[in-house]
């Protein structure tokens with residue numbers, strides 16, 4: 001059986017790595033890896049491949065940046081001939097980026113089965129490009145691998161048959177579990193005693209000068225209480241420069257490697273972010289997370305984990321930060337099946353070696 005994986009953007013890499021590794025243990029499986037080139041800077045892509053121990057891609061479509069339509073169309077156009085040539089039995093797509101939906105569309109039109117890893121997440125906010133990608137990809141996929149029970153319910157509510165849905169846990173946490181000891185080997189070297197770690201890249205937060213200015217102002221206020229370390233996504237760095245905003249008193253860094261960012265998260269006093277995956281990683285690490293969004297497609301990080309949605313309300317950010325600094329941070333627990341073995345469960349299902357009693361897996365065999 002030939003399985004082709006599609007990855008394109010930074011958050012895909014730590015999700016695909018454990019699945020590829022787990023599938024390699026099944027000798028009935030042959031694998032190939034296609035990188036769409038959505039993320040192309042070494043700091044956004046190559047370093048993750050090295051640190052996650054991923055094989056080099058068999059092919060890079062080199063699509064690069066563009067508008068949503070341009071980027072999605074470029075992946076579709078470049079991927080179609082690759083799919084026709086390689087003829088995989090199953091294509092695995094990851095997460096919710098433009099490369100994910102584009103590849104799923106190409107497969108669906110050519111009758112190639114798609115498995116979606118990290119299916120079922122919903123923010124119910126269709127202004128988020130990722131929400132559109134999630135909705136469409138899940139409708140096209142034959143196999144939907146969910147990280148948590150809310151994912152199963154969302155899919156069933158959208159009419160997806162139960163026999164296509166497999167709750168396997170969180171593959172991103174697989175990478176974290178494997179590499180946290182490596183990340184922590186360096187200890188707290190060069191890190192302040194207390195600090196806030198910040199990431200910011202959502203279009204809704206960074207593409208509007210007024211909104212971005214207000215967020216930076218809030219972060220400057222945070223900086224009065226503790227150092228703010230801010231590895232900036234290229235998109236955010238560009239917006240700060242384009243809008244002529246002042247971030248001098250924030251420690252703006254280039255994007256960090258997977259291991260360095262993990263080390264910084266694990267020692268942070270608080271993480272302030274608008275990322276999806278970081279809400280999950282902080283929940284696993286038990287580190288307080290304040291999310292600069294009104295909603296989340298990862299509600300277990302709020303119900304069980306350490307995540308608090310502060311939206312764009314500076315008062316709420318201030319209030320939640322003061323609780324954390326006063327030692328009254330929300331205590332969380334690790335959601336079920338976030339145990340470092342989600343990739344193995346996917347591999348076992350795909351290789352047809354295990355079956356969940358209530359679910360049929362006949363599509364793949």
Ligand code: UD1
Pocket residue numbers: 009010011038039040041044065066071096097098099129130201233234235238276
């Ligand atoms: C994409 C994903 C988002 C994910 C994020 C993680 C979509 C719709 N969005 O957003 O869900 O959370 O990745 O990073 O797929 N750029 C570079 N170098 C790169 C990549 C991007 O300079 O290697 C710059 C370009 O100016 C580009 C901009 O970043 O226009 C945005 O990149 P893009 O891939 O469109 O979306 P992200 O914001 O990275």
